[in-house]
Amino acid sequence: MTTSPTPAAQARQCPVCRASITAATTGRPARYCGTPCRQAAHRARRRAAEAARAVDWTRQRLAADLDRIRQLTDKLAAAGTAALESAALNEDSVDGQALPGIATGWETGLADLARHAARVLHGIESAAREHGRHVADYRHAARQGGLTDPESQS
Numbered sequence: 001m002t003t004s005p006t007p008a009a010q011a012r013q014c015p016v017c018r019a020s021i022t023a024a025t026t027g028r029p030a031r032y033c034g035t036p037c038r039q040a041a042h043r044a045r046r047r048a049a050e051a052a053r054a055v056d057w058t059r060q061r062l063a064a065d066l067d068r069i070r071q072l073t074d075k076l077a078a079a080g081t082a083a084l085e086s087a088a089l090n091e092d093s094v095d096g097q098a099l100p101g102i103a104t105g106w107e108t109g110l111a112d113l114a115r116h117a118a119r120v121l122h123g124i125e126s127a128a129r130e131h132g133r134h135v136a137d138y139r140h141a142a143r144q145g146g147l148t149d150p151e152s153q154s
């Protein structure tokens, strides 16, 4: 964030190198200071388009992973509850002393579900971080490409 005066009061600035642009006396006002910056801006706009696609792709991945984790946590909760309840129904006793239930066979299934959920959660973590990076790439390229006002974003 800068404390410069309102955009209307500023001299035009090249969005690539930030040099001030001398106002053209005829025709459309120049957007860039010269050919190298105009070409750099063209490349920056291509990078911005790529970053926008990456943002979109990451959001789709995130939506799919969130859907999977919802289903998995439902399954995990149901399997965990069933395992604990089956244990409670199988209480045994030795010489009148109650033993904890020994129902078994559910451990591997529950562990597999938990491992699967951990992988999906890891995917959500990386997608969230990647989203932030792609948005930053987009903003940077969009500024250099003159797609946004260079003073409007920091």
Ligand SMILES: [Zn+2]
Binding pocket: 014, 015, 016, 017, 018, 019, 032, 033, 034, 037
């Ligand atoms: Zn320039």
